[in-house]
Amino acid sequence: MVTGKSKALFQKARNLIPGGVNSPVRACKSVGCDPVFIERAEGSRLYDVDGNAYLDFLSSWGPMILGHNHPAVTEAVRQALGRGTSYGAPTPGEVELAELVVAALPSMAKVRFVSSGTEATMSAVRLARGFTGRKVVVKFDGCYHGHGDTFLVKAGSGVVTLGIPGSPGVPEDIVRNTVSIPYNDLPTLEKTLRDGNLDIACVIVEPVAGNMGVIPPAPGFLGQLRALTAELGIVLIFDEVITGFRLGLGGAQGRFGITPDLTCLGKIIGGGLPVGAYGGKRELMDLIAPEGPIYQAGTLSGNPLAMTAGIATVKALQAPDFYDELEAKAAFFAAGLNSLSEQYLPGAVALNRVGSMMTPFFTTGPVTDFTSATTADTVRYAAYWREMLEQGVYLAPSQFEAAFVSAAHTRQELEATLEKTESAFKKLAKQQKTR
Ligand SMILES: *Cc1c(COP(=O)(O)O)cnc(C)c1O
Numbered sequence: 103m104v105t106g107k108s109k110a111l112f113q114k115a116r117n118l119i120p121g122g123v124n125s126p127v128r129a130c131k132s133v134g135c136d137p138v139f140i141e142r143a144e145g146s147r148l149y150d151v152d153g154n155a156y157l158d159f160l161s162s163w164g165p166m167i168l169g170h171n172h173p174a175v176t177e178a179v180r181q182a183l184g185r186g187t188s189y190g191a192p193t194p195g196e197v198e199l200a201e202l203v204v205a206a207l208p209s210m211a212k213v214r215f216v217s218s219g220t221e222a223t224m225s226a227v228r229l230a231r232g233f234t235g236r237k238v239v240v241k242f243d244g245c246y247h248g249h250g251d252t253f254l255v256k257a258g259s260g261v262v263t264l265g266i267p268g269s270p271g272v273p274e275d276i277v278r279n280t281v282s283i284p285y286n287d288l289p290t291l292e293k294t295l296r297d298g299n300l301d302i303a304c305v306i307v308e309p310v311a312g313n314m315g316v317i318p319p320a321p322g323f324l325g326q327l328r329a330l331t332a333e334l335g336i337v338l339i340f341d342e343v344i345t346g347f348r349l350g351l352g353g354a355q356g357r358f359g360i361t362p363d364l365t366c367l368g369k370i371i372g373g374g375l376p377v378g379a380y381g382g383k384r385e386l387m388d389l390i391a392p393e394g395p396i397y398q399a400g401t402l403s404g405n406p407l408a409m410t411a412g413i414a415t416v417k418a419l420q421a422p423d424f425y426d427e428l429e430a431k432a433a434f435f436a437a438g439l440n441s442l443s444e445q446y447l448p449g450a451v452a453l454n455r456v457g458s459m460m461t462p463f464f465t466t467g468p469v470t471d472f473t474s475a476t477t478a479d480t481v482r483y484a485a486y487w488r489e490m491l492e493q494g495v496y497l498a499p500s501q502f503e504a505a506f507v508s509a510a511h512t513r514q515e516l517e518a519t520l521e522k523t524e525s526a527f528k529k530l531a532k533q534q535k536t537r
Contacts, residue, residue, distance in 0.1 A: 103135060103136075103488065103491075103492070104135060104136040104137070104138055105152070106152040107152050108138045108139045108150055108151055108152055109136065109268075110134070111139045111151065112136050112137060112139070122137070123137065125260070126260040126263075127259065127260040127263050127498075127499060127500055127503070128499070130499040131275070132192075132263045132484065132499065132500050132501075133483070133484040133487040133488060133499045133500070134481065134484045134488065135484075135488055135491070135499070137499075138150040138151075138152075138154070138156075138491075139151045142171075143158065143170035144170055144171050145169045145171070145510040146158055146168070146169050146170075146508060146510040146512070146515055147170070148160075148496055149472070149514045150277070151486060152365045152447075153462060154494065154496060156491070156494050156495060156496035157494060157495045157496065157511075157515055157518070157519055158496050159406075159495065159496060159497050159498070159504070159505040159507070159519075160496055160497065160505075160508060161506035161508055162369075162374060163369070163498070163503070164198050164312075164343075164344045164348065164369040164370065164506060164533070165369040165370050165372060165373065165374050166350060166374055166456070166506075166508055167347065167348060167370050167415070167417055167419070167428075167506070167508055167510075168415060168508065168509050168510065169509055169510020170374075170417075170510070172373075172414075172415075172418065172510075174414045174417070174418055175373050175374070175414040175415055175418070177412045177413055177414075178411065178413070178414040179407055179410050179411050179414070180373075180405055181391075181415045182195075182407050182410040183407065185406070187405075187406070187407055188402060188405055188406065188407075189406065190218075190401065192337060192404075193404065193406050193409065195230060195328060195406055195409030195410055195413060196215060196247055196404040196409055197406070198409070198413050199215070199371070199412045199413050199416070200212075200213050200215075201408050202369070202412075202413065202416045202417070203367070203371065203379065203381070203416075204381070204483060206347070206351040206352060206356075206416070207352060207355065207356070207365060207381075208352075208361075209345070209355060209361045209362055209363075209365060209382060209383075209484060210365055210381035210382055211381070211382070211383060211384040211387060212381055212382075212384060212386070212387035212388070213367075213379050213380070213381030213387075214379065214380055214381060214390060214398065214403075215378070215379050215401050215403050215404040215409070216377075216378040216379065216380070216398075216400050217378060217402055217403060217405070218368060218376055218377075218378045219248050219250065219341075219343035219366065219367075219368030219369065219375065219377045219378045220247075220248025220249055220250055220378070221248075221378050221400070222248075222343065222366040222367060222368055222378035222379055222380040223247040223248045223253065223306065223339075224248065224250040224252070224303075224479070225378075225380050225398045226240055226306070226339050226364045226366050226380040226382075227250070227252055227303075227304060227306065227339070228396060228454060229337075229364065229380070229386055229387075229389060229390065229396055229398075230303045230304035230337035230339060230363075230364065230386075230400065231303045231304070232389055232395070232396040233303075233385075233386055233389055233396075234303045234304070234335065234336070234337060235338060236301045236302060236303035237279045237301045238279050238280070238281060238302045238303060239252055239253075239279060239281070239299050239302075239303060239304055239305075239306060239496050240280075240281045240282075240283065240300075240304070240306070240336075241253060241255070241256075241280060241281070241282050241283075241303040241305075241306050241307070242282065242283060242284065242285040242292060242307055242308075242311070242472075243256040243258075243282050243283065243284050243285060243314075243471065243472040243473075244256065244257075244258040244262065244285060244311060244313065244314030244317075244471065244472030244475060244502075245257070245258055245285065245306075245307060245308045245311055245313060245314070245341070246258035246259035246261065246308070246313030246314075247306055247308075247341050247366075248343075250495055251272045251273070251276045251277070252277075252279070252280050253277060253280070253306075254268050254269045254272050254277070255268055255277050255280045255282045256268070256282040256315030256472070257313075258311070258314040258472070258502060259500075259502065259503065260451075260500075260504050262313075262314060262472075262476070263500040263501075263502055263503075265273075271405060273366060281294060281300065284471050284472065284473065285307075285311055285314075285317060285323075285448050285470075285471045285472060286317070286319065286320040286323050286470050286471050287471065288320075288322070288323060288326055291323075291327060291330065292326070292330060295330045295331065295334055295336060295497050296330075296334070300334050302334070303336070303337060304336060304337040304338070304339050304364075305327065305331055305336055305337075305338055305339065306339040306341055307324075307327065307338075307339070307340060307341065308341050308342075308344070308345070309324055309340050309341075309342065309345060309353075309354035309355065309358065309360070309482075310344075310345050310349065310354050310456045310459070312344040312345070312459055312503070312504045313344075313403060313502065313503070314472050314475045314476075314502050315454065315461035315463055315469065315475050315478070315502050315504065316455065316456060316459050316460055316461040316504045317453045317454055317469060317471065317475065317505065318454065318527075319358065319400075320470065324358050324360045325358075325360060325361075328360050328361070328362070331363075331494040332446075337363045337364060337386070338362045338364070339363065339364045339365070339366065340353075340354065340355055340360075340362035340364070340366070341366045342354055342355065342365050342366060342367055342530070343366055343367060343368035343369055343378070344369060344459065344504070345459075346365070346366075346368075346369070346371065347367075347370040347415075347416065347419055348369075348370060348457065348458065348459060348506075349369060349455070349456060349457045349458075349459075350425050351416075351419060351420065351425070353367075355363070355370075355466055360384065361455065363382050363383050363386060364380060364381070364382035364383070364386060365380065365381060365382055366378070366379070366380045367379040367380070367381075370419075371412045371414050371415070371416065372411060372415075372417035373408075373411030373412050373414060374411060374415075375405070375407060375408035375411040375412070376405075376408055377405075377408045377409070377411075377412050381422075382499070385495045404521040409414070424509065425457075427509070427518045428458045428507065428508075428509055429457055429458065430459070431458070431507050431511060431516060432455065432458040432459075432460065432507040433455075434513070434516060435460075435464040435507055435511075435516045435519070435520070436453060436455045436460055438516070438517075438520040439451075439453055439460075439462055439520070439523060440453055442520065442523055442527050443462065443523050443527065445527075445529045446524070446527040446528055446530070447464075447527055447530060447531055447534075448484060449466055450464060450465070450466065450534075451463065451464055451465075452465055452466065452467025452468060452469050453468075454469055458506055458507040458508070459504040459505070459506055460504065460505050460507075461501075461502075461503070461504055461505065462505075463475065463478045463501065464478050464479040464480075464482040464483050465477045465478040465479060465503065467520075474487075475502060478501050478502075480501045481486060482530060483501035485529075485530060485533065486526055486527075486530060487499060489520050489525075489526040489530075490522060490523070490526055493522040493525070493526070494522070495519055495522055513529065
């Protein structure tokens, strides 16, 4: 299906870059397609090297909540560029973004900037282990926390998309200290955390799961998790790399009213440039070098261009009604998807949505954890994805990812996307009959 310059570039890239891509899911393997190569983006749209335009619901996997090439962000970065790209010494921008983050997320007394979400989660776990003097990390099946060795056990995102059982190259000795349990399963959670034989340093969780497709926390799940970890002296880490500044300025923790000990951020706080961050309680953060003994560093951490993009993005998000308007748009879009699936694929699509992140699972549902997520018909998702791409809509190239509505999507564009969805669902319904 992919032809022209994209096809030629992919052929060349495969000889130069593993799989032709710098992050696995981009290769579009699981949707049975070769990738299109993108030349530029503007507002709600991506433009490929062959001149095709796509309405973008991938949002660069989450960061582009304002849409692409947002004037305030682009102008700020343009100005910063004129002042040089990196100094390796402190800058005012780091202090300004830290102030914005700490004001938005009261659980974070201090914050340290890094260059990716992966770095943020790795550093947060080191801090939790250093603080408690314990080893074991508890995570949840289907949650993804970047590609650190510790986390590649029943991980979500590309690991589940490509059907990789963990990863070769991760030593047994390391994953022995990771325990992965089902999401939203309170009895198993309590049993695991109270197991006296486990030397548990921390629990890390996506407070709304986004990397096995969108799965909201069951009522009481996060509250019980907070109560148990507090009682047992276990550090609670919220991985808000997707949800931070996505579900409101206060992230998922603000939305659900839960205060974690540590929080990891990424994606949106970089405004499309590489930024991650971790932060939390003062007594924990004061253990980080050079204040304390736990080491963590980065040559390009707090990079001035990246800080500038982050500051401009967060300031734009502070506009009154920003999140109410985004919520209303996402709710409108989700309601449209639901009525189309009821009409054409009754009982065969389970749509999960929290705020502006959503996933239509091609299964009867409900989808509440990794096991139910993986009942989804990935062949059908692939057919849907290809049909939408053909019609100029770019969705996440995997059933186990989120679709993001951004501030740049207009009502008309969402309506147009629903019309395209209708024609895609009609085709899927026919294919079902002839199967
Ligand atoms: C994307 C993501 C990460 C990893 O961030 P990178 O910047 O890709 O390293 C970690 N946790 C969650 C929840 C994510 O969605």
